[in-house]
Amino acid sequence: MSTIVETAPRGQTRRRMRVDGWRWAGRIFLVFMLLYTALPMIWMLITSIKSGFAAMQFPPQWWPDQPTLASYQKLLDPQNSVGQDFLRFFWNSLFVSTVTTILSVIVAVPAAYAFSRFSFPGRNFLFFSVLLRNMFPAVIFLVPLFILMRVLGLVNTHGSLILTYLTFGLPLAIWLLKGFYDNIPVQLEQAARIDGATRFQAFILIVMPLSTPGIIATAIYSFIGAWNEYIYAYTFLSKNDQLTLPVGIQRFFSENTTDFPGLMAASFMMSVPVVVLFLVLQRYFVRALTEGAVKH
Amino acid sequence: MTIVTGKAEARRILQPGKSGLLRKIWEHRADYAYVLPAIAVMLIVIAYPIYYTIELSFFKTPPGLQLRDKTFIGFDNYTTILASRVFWKVTWNTLIWTVGSTFISFVLGFAAALALHRDFIGRGVLRAVLIVPWVISAVAASYIWRWIYHSDFGIIGAVLVGLGLADRPPNFIDSVSTVLPSLIVVNIWREFPFAMIMMMAGLQTVPEQLLSAAKVDGASAWQRFWHVTFPHLRNVSTVTILLLAVANFNSFIIPWIMTGGGPSNASHIWITHIYELAFGRQLWGVASAYSVLLFLILMTLGYFYVRALSGNERKEGSA
Numbered sequence: 005m006s007t008i009v010e011t012a013p014r015g016q017t018r019r020r021m022r023v024d025g026w027r028w029a030g031r032i033f034l035v036f037m038l039l040y041t042a043l044p045m046i047w048m049l050i051t052s053i054k055s056g057f058a059a060m061q062f063p064p065q066w067w068p069d070q071p072t073l074a075s076y077q078k079l080l081d082p083q084n085s086v087g088q089d090f091l092r093f094f095w096n097s098l099f100v101s102t103v104t105t106i107l108s109v110i111v112a113v114p115a116a117y118a119f120s121r122f123s124f125p126g127r128n129f130l131f132f133s134v135l136l137r138n139m140f141p142a143v144i145f146l147v148p149l150f151i152l153m154r155v156l157g158l159v160n161t162h163g164s165l166i167l168t169y170l171t172f173g174l175p176l177a178i179w180l181l182k183g184f185y186d187n188i189p190v191q192l193e194q195a196a197r198i199d200g201a202t203r204f205q206a207f208i209l210i211v212m213p214l215s216t217p218g219i220i221a222t223a224i225y226s227f228i229g230a231w232n233e234y235i236y237a238y239t240f241l242s243k244n245d246q247l248t249l250p251v252g253i254q255r256f257f258s259e260n261t262t263d264f265p266g267l268m269a270a271s272f273m274m275s276v277p278v279v280v281l282f283l284v285l286q287r288y289f290v291r292a293l294t295e296g297a298v299k300h
Numbered sequence: 301m302t303i304v305t306g307k308a309e310a311r312r313i314l315q316p317g318k319s320g321l322l323r324k325i326w327e328h329r330a331d332y333a334y335v336l337p338a339i340a341v342m343l344i345v346i347a348y349p350i351y352y353t354i355e356l357s358f359f360k361t362p363p364g365l366q367l368r369d370k371t372f373i374g375f376d377n378y379t380t381i382l383a384s385r386v387f388w389k390v391t392w393n394t395l396i397w398t399v400g401s402t403f404i405s406f407v408l409g410f411a412a413a414l415a416l417h418r419d420f421i422g423r424g425v426l427r428a429v430l431i432v433p434w435v436i437s438a439v440a441a442s443y444i445w446r447w448i449y450h451s452d453f454g455i456i457g458a459v460l461v462g463l464g465l466a467d468r469p470p471n472f473i474d475s476v477s478t479v480l481p482s483l484i485v486v487n488i489w490r491e492f493p494f495a496m497i498m499m500m501a502g503l504q505t506v507p508e509q510l511l512s513a514a515k516v517d518g519a520s521a522w523q524r525f526w527h528v529t530f531p532h533l534r535n536v537s538t539v540t541i542l543l544l545a546v547a548n549f550n551s552f553i554i555p556w557i558m559t560g561g562g563p564s565n566a567s568h569i570w571i572t573h574i575y576e577l578a579f580g581r582q583l584w585g586v587a588s589a590y591s592v593l594l595f596l597i598l599m600t601l602g603y604f605y606v607r608a609l610s611g612n613e614r615k616e617g618s619a
Contacts, residue, residue, distance in 0.1 A: 114333075118334030293501035
């Protein structure tokens with residue numbers, strides 16, 4: 005680190021050096037952040053290919069003597085009970101997250117459009133009450149929602165989770181999408197309507213395609229939120245075959261507290277779908293924030 | 301507060317008074333159809349529970365949550381809370397947790413966004429890697445870090461011993477003095493990417509001409525940042541900090557999975573404490589009263605949140 009700083013000024017003008025000082029500070033900082041971010045994940049991967057015995061050693065093996073995929077095989081093997089459970093949890097998570105995502109988009113798109121375009125009485129009040137939902141933690145709603153789900157007969161069903169998760173994503177989704185619609189010129193729709201389109205057609209044919217990045221961002225956000233949710237799933241579901249991944253894994257490993265390779269493998273597998281999804285679609289997400297929410 | 305402004309707003313638009321308002325609502329009846337699904341879901345899952353929580357906070361409800369047998373006890377639940385020593389302990393923890401996590405996450409995220417703003421080889425990859433912790437589940441993150449902090453086989457302990465900085469691996473999350481900072485490190489690990497994304501998006505709205513003009517005028521890098529970039533980002537910063545603060549104030553998973561609030565309440569924050577009171581000790585009334593207090597605090601924060609957001613709105617309107 006210090007050598008870098010010292011070699012920088014050699015053979016350069018003073019002005020150049022000052023700019024480079026910031027640049028080097030930035031680079032050193034990024035290296036630090038990279039280590040902070042990546043090392044825990046690398047250690048998770050290394051641990052996951054150790055045997056249970058190799059993981060429990062001091063000092064630790066930095067690289068396992070005998071790397072093994074046994075933990076992954078165990079989790080993905082439908083023949084044994086661990087694999088059966090894991091695959092079922094995985095499927096449950098996938099189902100709940102997908103349904104939540106689809107419903108969120110269906111509910112958020114028209115709402116955001118209305119908040120952006122129409123000026124009905126109470127518009128601002130309703131808009132901000134929707135945003136306020138973001139303020140409240142799941143735990144506040146747990147007891148009454150638990151009672152409500154009991155009344156609706158939804159305890160121990162995925163319906164209870166989908167209904168609840170819907171409201172997580174909605175505020176941010178509506179906020180993001182509204183920003184998008186604010187930036188789409190009204191004239192485009194007006195032109196379409198002069199050409200004989202109904203308001204609904206103008207919305208579907210003109211506005212929807214233009215707001216695709218926002219919709220994709222909204223969908224990613226809902227999916228990740230639902231995939232990772234823990235508290236409601238932990239409280240509403242008690243039957244083993246209903247559990248979603250975060251709760252399932254926690255249940256499982258509270259019984260096998262020392263199987264760290266298995267735990268790390270499960271954590272890795274749980275992260276793969278959302279990380280891949282996000283990395284593939286992340287440019288939409290950043291673009292949606294830039295054009296929607298953050299824009300002045 | 302919002303109700304008042306909402307009504308005032310409506311009146312300003314509608315001028316002619318009550319019958320005018322009703323007529324206006326009627327004229328716009330089709331518009332409400334667009335927002336109805338969103339509002340309906342919100343009402344069921346939010347308004348009803350809020351009402352219910354307030355009601356429960358004035359009752360003593362038996363452990364099995366048999367609502368028919370609850371008895372009215374006035375403000376007893378509230379006085380129980382304020383009199384307990386755990387309350388102050390937990391409140392202090394929550395304060396450290398929220399302020400510490402929010403401030404450091406924001407600073408790290410903002411700095412990372414600035415450092416990533418200039419193009420260089422591998423920027424896209426680096427940005428993607430830095431965002432990953434935000435995407436992975438908090439449950440997975442908690443287990444990863446619990447393993448890293450492990451008192452016998454943890455990698456940090458091993459490194460410290462290897463470097464001769466400690467005689468034996470320290471007990472990060474089983475010790476009263478280190479548990480909260482250790483958990484905050486995990487929380488920041490998961491949260492700074494959010495600040496980074498928000499600030500990256502914000503940085504893209506800073507007009508390039510303004511920065512080059514400042515450069516031509518001889519402003520240093522720091523001056524350009526302080527006088528051009530930063531003022532432009534004030535709104536984004538406010539919203540980001542508020543969202544982070546609320547998320548941190550409301551966090552549950554990391555302390556719950558990593559320590560369950562222990563040892564001896566050292567890592568209990570409000571939310572985990574409420575959860576334990578309700579679903580652990582089944583003190584529904586006390587837990588509800590806690591929730592109501594929490595609600596009041598959040599409404600105060602929410603007031604600033606809405607103000608920051610409507611500051612955005614106003615700007616958009618005038619632009």
